Amino acid sequence: MAEVEFRGVSRRFGDVQALHGLDLVVADGEFLILVGPSGCGKSTALRLLAGLDKPTSGEILIAGRPVTGLGPGERDIAMVFQNYALYPHMSVFQNLAYGLRQRRTPRAEVHRRVRETAVLLDIDELLDRKPGQLSGGQRQRVAMGRALVRRPQAFLLDEPLSNLDAKLRTQVRGDLKRLHREVPVTSIYVTHDQVEAMTLGDRICVMSDGEVQQIGSTDDIYNRPANTFVAGFMGSPPMNLVPGEVRGGTIRVAGAALTDFASPDRPVTVGFRPEDLRISGSSQAGAVPARIDFCEPLGSHVLVHALVDSGDPGAEETVTHVIAQAPPGTTYDSGSRVGLGVARGKTFVFDAETGQAAPPTARDRVTTA
Amino acid sequence: MTAAELTTSVEPHPASRRWRLPFSPWHLVLVPLTFLLVVPLLWMVVTSLETQGEANRFPPVLLPHDPRIANYADAWHTAPFGTFFLNSTLVALAVVVSNLVVCSLAGYAFARVRFLGSTALFMTLMATLMVPFQVTMIPVFLIVKWFGDNVSTYLGIDHLGALMLPNLATAFGIFFLRQFFQTVPVELEEAARVDGTSRVGVLFKIVLPLSMPAMSTLAALTILTSWNDFLWPLIVITNTDQMTVPLGLSYFQGAHQTNWPLLMAGNVMSLVPMLVVFVVAQRYFVQSVAGTGLKG
Numbered sequence: 001m002a003e004v005e006f007r008g009v010s011r012r013f014g015d016v017q018a019l020h021g022l023d024l025v026v027a028d029g030e031f032l033i034l035v036g037p038s039g040c041g042k043s044t045a046l047r048l049l050a051g052l053d054k055p056t057s058g059e060i061l062i063a064g065r066p067v068t069g070l071g072p073g074e075r076d077i078a079m080v081f082q083n084y085a086l087y088p089h090m091s092v093f094q095n096l097a098y099g100l101r102q103r104r105t106p107r108a109e110v111h112r113r114v115r116e117t118a119v120l121l122d123i124d125e126l127l128d129r130k131p132g133q134l135s136g137g138q139r140q141r142v143a144m145g146r147a148l149v150r151r152p153q154a155f156l157l158d159e160p161l162s163n164l165d166a167k168l169r170t171q172v173r174g175d176l177k178r179l180h181r182e183v184p185v186t187s188i189y190v191t192h193d194q195v196e197a198m199t200l201g202d203r204i205c206v207m208s209d210g211e212v213q214q215i216g217s218t219d220d221i222y223n224r225p226a227n228t229f230v231a232g233f234m235g236s237p238p239m240n241l242v243p244g245e246v247r248g249g250t251i252r253v254a255g256a257a258l259t260d261f262a263s264p265d266r267p268v269t270v271g272f273r274p275e276d277l278r279i280s281g282s283s284q285a286g287a288v289p290a291r292i293d294f295c296e297p298l299g300s301h302v303l304v305h306a307l308v309d310s311g312d313p314g315a316e317e318t319v320t321h322v323i324a325q326a327p328p329g330t331t332y333d334s335g336s337r338v339g340l341g342v343a344r345g346k347t348f349v350f351d352a353e354t355g356q357a358a359p360p361t362a363r364d365r366v367t368t369a
Numbered sequence: 370m371t372a373a374e375l376t377t378s379v380e381p382h383p384a385s386r387r388w389r390l391p392f393s394p395w396h397l398v399l400v401p402l403t404f405l406l407v408v409p410l411l412w413m414v415v416t417s418l419e420t421q422g423e424a425n426r427f428p429p430v431l432l433p434h435d436p437r438i439a440n441y442a443d444a445w446h447t448a449p450f451g452t453f454f455l456n457s458t459l460v461a462l463a464v465v466v467s468n469l470v471v472c473s474l475a476g477y478a479f480a481r482v483r484f485l486g487s488t489a490l491f492m493t494l495m496a497t498l499m500v501p502f503q504v505t506m507i508p509v510f511l512i513v514k515w516f517g518d519n520v521s522t523y524l525g526i527d528h529l530g531a532l533m534l535p536n537l538a539t540a541f542g543i544f545f546l547r548q549f550f551q552t553v554p555v556e557l558e559e560a561a562r563v564d565g566t567s568r569v570g571v572l573f574k575i576v577l578p579l580s581m582p583a584m585s586t587l588a589a590l591t592i593l594t595s596w597n598d599f600l601w602p603l604i605v606i607t608n609t610d611q612m613t614v615p616l617g618l619s620y621f622q623g624a625h626q627t628n629w630p631l632l633m634a635g636n637v638m639s640l641v642p643m644l645v646v647f648v649v650a651q652r653y654f655v656q657s658v659a660g661t662g663l664k665g
Contacts, residue, residue, distance in 0.1 A: 050559075073565030082556075102564050
């Protein structure tokens with residue numbers, strides 16, 4: 001186990017800057033999630049850490065030792081690949097033992113550790129099979145086993161669940177969480193799936209365009225998003241972001257005065273999560289007027305899609321799509337007029353130009369809607 | 370509706386039944402083509418069983434009056450065929466082993482390793498495929514002669530080394546293996562590198578075991594090319610002890626007369642090893658042509 005540190009790590013591919021001076025410290029034994037959309041630089045960061053790629057600038061340290069110039073085999077890390085990358089011509093046993101044999105581990109020790117890992121992952125019945133004879137879930141566990149058996153300083157996991165079906169993914173997610181509790185090795189897990197990100201990690205690092213947008217716990221990321229990107233990326237459905245303004249110490253959206261906000265007059269982006277919206281009659285004070293687009297019943301709740309007209313004649317796009325979560329059985333006719341009220345203290349304010357969150361002291365002043 | 374009624378209802382109406390060929394229509398093209406390809410082989414076998422008189426007759430005798438198996442023994446004894454076979458085998462083995470080693474190393478480098486000028490070098494290599502052998506044979510002859518004079522006589526003119534040296538690696542072999550190596554998922558190699566395997570180790574422990582169809586195909590193609598090569602041995606070999614099978618067959622071709630039955634008997638004998646190679650490697654030929662070596 002070891003601490004992993006990125007110091008100003010950048011990677012450029014021709015004209016594309018994949019990673020901009022990444023500074024990140026992953027504590028010993030921590031489970032850190034790198035999450036972001038495709039092309040955000042999360043996999044690049046992982047490959048740089050694994051030694052499969054070299055940074056354009058910056059330094060990477062594992063357990064305080066600079067590893068930037070070392071090859072992948074010299075870094076004492078293990079990696080689980082998206083497509084598992086099990087050696088198809090070797091049995092499960094040989095796959096698990098391969099890394100140990102490459103490090104000239106004594107034969108008896110290899111057998112002992114492979115058996116031990118196989119039992120831990122419940123794949124001891126599969127040791128003689130070839131990867132082609134395994135199911136997706138079994139392959140995934142073998143891939144995990146191949147990483148575990150080496151007892152490395154750090155685990156790198158590159159979207160390891162993305163090839164599993166939804167049911168299996170939920171199960172393996174639980175397995176991974178249990179496994180990390182039993183074997184608390186420093187783990188860096190790359191995913192674009194925000195559910196995985198929020199459920200698995202001790203901390204989440206949200207990335208976009210090669211830059212870290214926010215690092216924090218699930219609670220931080222969800223309830224205190226640093227900017228509109230994090231707010232719009234995390235959560236399913238994501239946070240609603242509508243153009244608004246601060247005028248006379250009050251936040252206004254589509255003409256409705258939402259709440260007090262101590263700030264000079266300026267345009268802002270106002271955010272509210274679907275579960276914090278209450279749908280009411282259109283004339284209610286403090287409710288954002290909206291027009292129903294359509295409803296999506298999901299059994300446990302209904303997602304109501306509505307359109308908010310900010311009415312700003314200067315804006316190119318004045319109508320914003322908003323999603324509200326309503327109790328099961330809720331129905332509205334398309335085109336009907338409603339008001340969207342925001343639950344107390346659940347309004348998020350972002351600078352309209354930079355997209356950065358308004359200072360917490362200012363946001364705390366937001367009162368009821 | 371009962372089961373019987375259902376069965377009756379799905380039975381096609383006799384009037385609507387269309388006349389269909391009992392075989393694929395492609396066979397109408399393939400069978401005549403196969404016939405065209407087989408006729409020379411059959412004619413060779415037939416001639417190898419005829420007498421000299423029958424072989425020279427026109428129109429050709431398609432069924433020998435008294436098949437003469439002894440032609441094979443005569444051919445074997447008239448020329449030192451044992452030596453020819455041994456020489457051909459030695460040359461083919463050396464060329465195959467060398468091609469598999471050198472072409473796999475070069476092909477892997479071109480497929481995976483980024484180095485300065487790799488694309489230009491690969492394009493140059495590909496360009497050499499377009500140069501006919503007749504253009505390069507004199508320079509190659511001079512190079513081989515230089516090797517014989519300056520490095521080892523065994524590599525020089527009139528030695529088996531002269532047959533091996535120019536064919537130890539081929540541009541085709543490098544190209545062929547490079548194309549195949551590019552289909553091996555790169556994650557497998559990365560996983561092996563993370564597991565502590567060197568670049569060369571990755572090639573030998575991961576990539577090559579997964580490339581057996583391509584390696585087998587290249588081996589078979591190299592054996593066939595080496596075994597059937599006539600022009601180059603004709604240029605560099607004059608000593609009967611160093612002759613290969615195709616060159617040895619010219620024993621039966623005189624300036625004024627050709628002993629067709631013995632020549633064809635020799636041909637049949639020289640073909641047998643190649644038929645065996647082809648039959649054994651046929652599965653891999655099909656696999657590598659279909660490009661399914663690593664799927665699934």
